Amino acid sequence: MRHIISILIENEAGALSRVSGLFSARGYNIDSLTVAPTEDPSLSRMTVVSIGSDDIIEQITKQLNKLIDIVKVVDLSEAAHVERELMLVKVRATGKDREEMKRVADIFRGRIIDVTESSYVIELTGNTSKLDSFLKAIDASLILETVRTGVCGIGRGDRILKV
Amino acid sequence: MQLTGAEIVIRCLQEEKVEHVFGYPGGSVLFIYDELFKQDQIKHILVRHEQAAVHAADAYSRSSDRIGVCMVTSGPGVTNAVTGIATAHMDSVPLVVITGQVPTAYIGQDAFQEADTVGITRPCVKHNFLVKDVKDLAVTLKKAFYLARTGRPGPVLVDVPKDITVQRCEYHYPKSISMRSYNPVVKGHAGQIKKAVQLLLDARRPIIYAGGGVILSDAAEKLTKLTRMLGFPITQTLMGLGGYPATDRQFLGMLGMHGTYEANMAMQECDVLLAIGARFDDRVIGNPTHFARVARKIIHVDIDPSSISKRVRVDVPIVGNVPDVLDEIVKQIEASAGKPDAKHLAAWWQQIEEWRSRDCLKYKMGDALIMPQYVVEKLYEITGGDAFVTSDVGQHQMWAAQYYKFDKPRRWINSGGLGTMGFGLPAAMGVRFANPEATVACITGEGSIQMNIQELSTCRQFHLPVKILCLNNGYLGMVRQWQQMFHGNRYAESYVDALPDFVKLAEAYGHVGIRVTRPADVEPALKEAFVKHKNELVFLDFLTDKTANVFPMVAAGKGLSEMILAEEL
Numbered sequence A: 001m002r003h004i005i006s007i008l009i010e011n012e013a014g015a016l017s018r019v020s021g022l023f024s025a026r027g028y029n030i031d032s033l034t035v036a037p038t039e040d041p042s043l044s045r046m047t048v049v050s051i052g053s054d055d056i057i058e059q060i061t062k063q064l065n066k067l068i069d070i071v072k073v074v075d076l077s078e079a080a081h082v083e084r085e086l087m088l089v090k091v092r093a094t095g096k097d098r099e100e101m102k103r104v105a106d107i108f109r110g111r112i113i114d115v116t117e118s119s120y121v122i123e124l125t126g127n128t129s130k131l132d133s134f135l136k137a138i139d140a141s142l143i144l145e146t147v148r149t150g151v152c153g154i155g156r157g158d159r160i161l162k163v
Numbered sequence B: 001m002q003l004t005g006a007e008i009v010i011r012c013l014q015e016e017k018v019e020h021v022f023g024y025p026g027g028s029v030l031f032i033y034d035e036l037f038k039q040d041q042i043k044h045i046l047v048r049h050e051q052a053a054v055h056a057a058d059a060y061s062r063s064s065d066r067i068g069v070c071m072v073t074s075g076p077g078v079t080n081a082v083t084g085i086a087t088a089h090m091d092s093v094p095l096v097v098i099t100g101q102v103p104t105a106y107i108g109q110d111a112f113q114e115a116d117t118v119g120i121t122r123p124c125v126k127h128n129f130l131v132k133d134v135k136d137l138a139v140t141l142k143k144a145f146y147l148a149r150t151g152r153p154g155p156v157l158v159d160v161p162k163d164i165t166v167q168r169c170e171y172h173y174p175k176s177i178s179m180r181s182y183n184p185v186v187k188g189h190a191g192q193i194k195k196a197v198q199l200l201l202d203a204r205r206p207i208i209y210a211g212g213g214v215i216l217s218d219a220a221e222k223l224t225k226l227t228r229m230l231g232f233p234i235t236q237t238l239m240g241l242g243g244y245p246a247t248d249r250q251f252l253g254m255l256g257m258h259g260t261y262e263a264n265m266a267m268q269e270c271d272v273l274l275a276i277g278a279r280f281d282d283r284v285i286g287n288p289t290h291f292a293r294v295a296r297k298i299i300h301v302d303i304d305p306s307s308i309s310k311r312v313r314v315d316v317p318i319v320g321n322v323p324d325v326l327d328e329i330v331k332q333i334e335a336s337a338g339k340p341d342a343k344h345l346a347a348w349w350q351q352i353e354e355w356r357s358r359d360c361l362k363y364k365m366g367d368a369l370i371m372p373q374y375v376v377e378k379l380y381e382i383t384g385g386d387a388f389v390t391s392d393v394g395q396h397q398m399w400a401a402q403y404y405k406f407d408k409p410r411r412w413i414n415s416g417g418l419g420t421m422g423f424g425l426p427a428a429m430g431v432r433f434a435n436p437e438a439t440v441a442c443i444t445g446e447g448s449i450q451m452n453i454q455e456l457s458t459c460r461q462f463h464l465p466v467k468i469l470c471l472n473n474g475y476l477g478m479v480r481q482w483q484q485m486f487h488g489n490r491y492a493e494s495y496v497d498a499l500p501d502f503v504k505l506a507e508a509y510g511h512v513g514i515r516v517t518r519p520a521d522v523e524p525a526l527k528e529a530f531v532k533h534k535n536e537l538v539f540l541d542f543l544t545d546k547t548a549n550v551f552p553m554v555a556a557g558k559g560l561s562e563m564i565l566a567e568e569l
Helices: A015-025 A054-066 A096-107 A128-137 B005-015 B027-037 B050-062 B076-090 B117-124 B134-149 B162-166 B190-202 B212-216 B220-230 B261-269 B322-336 B342-356 B372-382 B395-403 B424-434 B455-461 B477-486 B502-508 B519-532
Strands: A002-010 A032-037 A043-051 A070-075 A081-092 A111-115 A119-126 A143-148 A152-155 B002-004 B020-023 B043-046 B068-072 B095-101 B127-130 B155-161 B168-170 B206-210 B234-236 B251-254 B272-276 B297-302 B316-319 B388-391 B440-445 B467-472 B512-516 B538-543
Touching: A002 A015, A002 A054, A002 A152, A015 A032, A015 A043, A015 A054, A015 B117, A054 A070, A081 A096, A081 A128, A096 A111, A096 A119, A096 A128, A119 A128, A128 A143, B002 B005, B005 B027, B005 B134, B005 B162, B005 B168, B020 B050, B020 B424, B027 B068, B027 B095, B027 B155, B027 B162, B043 B455, B050 B068, B050 B076, B050 B095, B050 B424, B068 B076, B076 B095, B076 B117, B076 B155, B095 B134, B095 B162, B117 B127, B117 B155, B127 B134, B134 B155, B134 B168, B155 B162, B190 B272, B190 B297, B190 B316, B190 B322, B206 B220, B206 B261, B212 B220, B220 B322, B234 B261, B251 B261, B251 B395, B261 B342, B297 B322, B372 B395, B372 B440, B372 B467, B372 B519, B388 B395, B388 B424, B395 B440, B395 B467, B395 B477, B424 B440, B424 B455, B467 B502, B502 B512, B502 B538, B512 B519, B519 B538
Parallel strands: B020 B043, B020 B068, B068 B095, B095 B155, B127 B155, B206 B234, B206 B272, B234 B251, B272 B297, B297 B316, B388 B440, B440 B467, B467 B538, B512 B538
Antiparallel strands: A002 A043, A002 A070, A032 A043, A081 A119, A081 A143, A081 A152, A111 A119, B002 B168
16 A cells, blocks of 8 residues: 655754665665755654555554654544655657647646747656656657656645654 | 864763773774773783774674774774674674775875775765764764664764874763654554453463564563463574573574474464564574464564564564563453463464474484584583674584573674674673673684684683684585575585694694583583683584584575484484
């Protein structure tokens, strides 16, 4: 099962390596990992997407909680939540592809944020499967470059992850 | 008051009432050593290799209620110490390791004796710090001691760049500390404890399985009280020995790969299992699938939530400090006025006695060859069962655990988790510093002892009258045993050729050496060592039966009840 684990961690040097080191040392899988400071600059928020059985995910949360720098750990996917990922795609946009690319980007509510005579950079947000679908919807030979942030997520309603 | 970083390090150690620091100087820690030189409250123990400094500090912790401290220089000082740190980490031993680092401006430049200490040690410490500002030094050291001793204990490392040791700042050592990210649980969950008590009272074939957590949390007395109150059989892990008196009838001996027949059978066949401060390690329960074949209810008490349901599914998890939880269990049993069913318990004991009557630890000895088991038995007799016994890793370690009956906690000092050869001798040094009057025996083999034999020099310098019992069979015995049993007698590199003359070697270091070759000489030689040479280090080189193996044995990957017994071969 795919799980989204949200972590509040002291914003200290080396904090990220403690988390990534734990995953590699214990053989846990990381699908994506994002990290950035929060509104409280002493804390960072990390989102790890991992795939594993319930037993493994339970161990992951317990092992994360054991790290001294980690303040809180929540498995977002346990309850209602929203998740988003940002993708930037640079595509070849010439001739008839130029109009078509614009049209598909619009359908996916993407925005073109850079234009040259021969290319677009399209910005797209959504959950992972939406971004995957977009890449499938366009002609693969036109994709010049893609970059994705990895998933970040937040609980719905009263579910709040804060110190 | 303005102090330099080096002065702050020493002041903090003094505030923590540290009496001994095990270490080895070098470029990055010169200023700290300079401050050590100027005071006499803290005694520095100069070892001959950094690994030994950590093992000694580790055993200092294990054998007392104090925290071992060690200090090494940057680069190779640290990399040499890593084995020691990992050893302490695997056995959850509280330790504070202070390491020198190259000056801040040089970090990352591949400077002389530079190593990424925090990076290298991250997976084998409870936590580590790199001090980047002298103003953080005192509070970091305070955190190090706090983290090392609380919760599930472990080694904490503080890396101090050389420039920090000369910078000055206002010194203030905090009285107490709290960290928002670290709040270890103490009390167990009341509802879970209630469930546990009910299960215990309803049990028909119960067993208590206790581990190193009982020793580390000083819960031996409370465990003994509970065990006697319930009348249940109890078994212990390699790390737990001494947590319940081994000479007591309710004690079934150690369990696991080389556990007793009765302990392993009872563990496999029980219907209620109370696990306390233990972690269902692979050397303890064997194959978890086989273990799970028998339906039983498991209650697991541990301070570390990640130890619970890691290898074996648990029915009643109780996260908490072992002594606190044991107190609560005892209280609730007393309050409930319930008692385990006497009839069922008697039938269970009858079954256990039947298993016990197999006498799985018996061995045969003629008058030509010394059996290693016999040496340990004689050591037990001559020391009145009251010695601190350290060991290295291998066959001798298992024989020590099987044949020396530990009645008291913190007397059995060995590397259980990491299985570090070379642990025994430096550990014996640490024990002796923590317990200056104590009888200390190091049971070792001719393979292990050579992994830190240079410490004979440290023992000479500090007049440590440790008794070394080398069970010398000319083989890396445990490796040879596995090769004999599972690799068609192909003894690949397990024969130790060109052994030194250990008697002359001991003498060269200024100690007493005795070689023992016949069974009849074992007891007199031990007496000579422990009585006549009481105040000297004695190296006893016992030339033992080369073919002796450790039994019972559960082969790797097998189930607990699939034991190979000595009589079957």
